Amino acid sequence: MSIKKQVDVLVIGAGPSGTIAASIMHKAGLSVQVVEKMLFPRFVIGESLLPRCMEALEEAGMLEAVKAKHFQQKDGAKFVWDEKVCDFNFSLQFTPGWQWTWQVPRAEFDKTLADECEKMGVAIEYETEVTNIEIAADGTSKTTVKDKNGNTELIEARFIVDGSGYGRVIPRLFGLEKQSSLPPRKAVFCHMTDPKRSAASEPNRIIIYVHDPKTWIWVIPFSNGNTSVGYVGDPEFFDKYKGNQTEVYKQLIAAQPELAERFGESDMIWEPRVLQSWSVTTETFFGNGFVLTGNVTEFLDPVFSSGVTLASVSAQMAAKLVIRQLNGESVDWKTEYMEPMQKGVDVFRTYVNGWYEGTLFTIFFAENRNPEIMSQICSVLAGYVWDESNPFVKSHEKNVRTLARYLETTKTSV
Numbered sequence: 474m475s476i477k478k479q480v481d482v483l484v485i486g487a488g489p490s491g492t493i494a495a496s497i498m499h500k501a502g503l504s505v506q507v508v509e510k511m512l513f514p515r516f517v518i519g520e521s522l523l524p525r526c527m528e529a530l531e532e533a534g535m536l537e538a539v540k541a542k543h544f545q546q547k548d549g550a551k552f553v554w555d556e557k558v559c560d561f562n563f564s565l566q567f568t569p570g571w572q573w574t575w576q577v578p579r580a581e582f583d584k585t586l587a588d589e590c591e592k593m594g595v596a597i598e599y600e601t602e603v604t605n606i607e608i609a610a611d612g613t614s615k616t617t618v619k620d621k622n623g624n625t626e627l628i629e630a631r632f633i634v635d636g637s638g639y640g641r642v643i644p645r646l647f648g649l650e651k652q653s654s655l656p657p658r659k660a661v662f663c664h665m666t667d668p669k670r671s672a673a674s675e676p677n678r679i680i681i682y683v684h685d686p687k688t689w690i691w692v693i694p695f696s697n698g699n700t701s702v703g704y705v706g707d708p709e710f711f712d713k714y715k716g717n718q719t720e721v722y723k724q725l726i727a728a729q730p731e732l733a734e735r736f737g738e739s740d741m742i743w744e745p746r747v748l749q750s751w752s753v754t755t756e757t758f759f760g761n762g763f764v765l766t767g768n769v770t771e772f773l774d775p776v777f778s779s780g781v782t783l784a785s786v787s788a789q790m791a792a793k794l795v796i797r798q799l800n801g802e803s804v805d806w807k808t809e810y811m812e813p814m815q816k817g818v819d820v821f822r823t824y825v826n827g828w829y830e831g832t833l834f835t836i837f838f839a840e841n842r843n844p845e846i847m848s849q850i851c852s853v854l855a856g857y858v859w860d861e862s863n864p865f866v867k868s869h870e871k872n873v874r875t876l877a878r879y880l881e882t883t884k885t886s887v
């Protein structure tokens with residue numbers, strides 16, 4: 474097979490991690506080619522962003538294009554358990570940084586980023602799938618890609634950024650996949666019309682409902698008038714609901730009083746979708762001639778909306794290191810990339826585990842919450858998980874555990 478193209482960097486996938494990395498590297502003068510398996514716009518889940526991802530969008534030069542789409546602004550997140558409410562407002566967060574972000578239908582958001590990337594001059598080949606990669610000892614690679622007509626071609630690159638999300642191209646091809654420590658969970662979700670939205674007390678606010686201690690629900694209103702509603706829980710939770718996906722989803726809507734009230738008469742925009750067992754990780758986040766970004770590294774759980782933010786920050790961080798390496802500087806990928814990314818993921822892991830173990834319920838739904846502590850936790854939920862001046866980042870595990878134990882034993886306010 475002849476070599477079709479020679480580029481500095483081949484980026485696999487045109488999701489947020491791929492296009493943010495591609496834009497930053499292109500702006501630094503590298504020649505970048507993106508290959509994307511699907512035709513955009515394409516559906517992907519992950520609609521609630523965190524303020525920290527705004528910094529990555531800004532550095533990639535994409536912020537204005539996204540602003541122009543007038544997506545629903547997100548100023549915080551509200552957690553509701555029966556009568557108890559825990560409302561985080563990003564303007565009260567501990568870490569200096571962005572105090573808002575967006576709730577986005579991802580098909581449109583991802584297409585906006587990809588179009589902006591192309592406008593800057595990055596070539597994106599859609600409906601083109603990576604099927605094989607060979608990397609030489611000097612790190613240069615030959616990647617086989619297959620287009621929708623079955624034609625195959627080779628792309629030679631000095632470096633590969635794998636942002637293939639759930640496709641997990643390099644971990645699969647190179648046998649790097651590793652089991653996650655998190656148990657498998659399942660989600661059933663749909664986009665709904667929302668005619669009763671204006672009757673809600675905060676119509677456009679994202680709400681997380683605790684359905685039962687192991688099952689929760691997201692309600693993410695969009696600026697187009699539709700709202701994303703999804704259940705997440707142990708796979709067994711869903712066994713008691715019988716019928717096809719639409720029938721099961723209708724029963725789920727009826728099973729939570731707030732949903733029944735607001736969405737009982739809504740229309741489904743498409744047939745409800747199901748996703749299961751998404752938590753997976755890899756042995757390493759980098760190797761000779763490649764780096765993994767976004768979901769390919771590790772995706773934990775949707776409860777704190779960390780996915781797109783970790784994808785954006787990893788892309789931002791990786792792109793800058795690729796630029797340095799291809800400009801002849803030495804890069805220590807372990808200490809400069811994998812360890813900091815792992816650290817951010819580990820902070821979220823503590824909160825995800827705390828959520829499912831119930832520790833976080835004790836903290837979130839305590840009667841008189843300490844505003845200083847809640848502002849520190851708010852920064853974690855805003856995605857500022859690298860701010861070591863925040864005690865709930867620096868000593869995340871210990872402080873979450875200690876605070877919950879204190880609240881449990883005293884059963885008073887903090």
Ligand SMILES: Cc1cc2nc3c(=O)[nH]c(=O)nc-3n(C[C@H](O)[C@H](O)[C@H](O)COP(=O)(O)OP(=O)(O)OC[C@H]3O[C@@H](n4cnc5c(N)ncnc54)[C@H](O)[C@@H]3O)c2cc1C
Nearest residue numbers: 486488489490510519521603637638640767768775780781
């Ligand atoms: C139930 C659920 C709910 C979620 N909710 C949220 C949320 O509210 N907020 C949030 O931030 N995150 C959420 N996430 C996580 C979110 O989906 C991901 O973290 C995010 O999409 C990762 O972005 P990415 O750029 O890494 O990958 P993706 O957005 O998945 O993009 C990867 C791209 O690579 C392409 N690709 C795959 N294989 C190949 C190949 N062989 N060749 C070429 N291209 C390829 C794909 O077509 C895709 O377009 C949720 C996840 C789940 C499971």
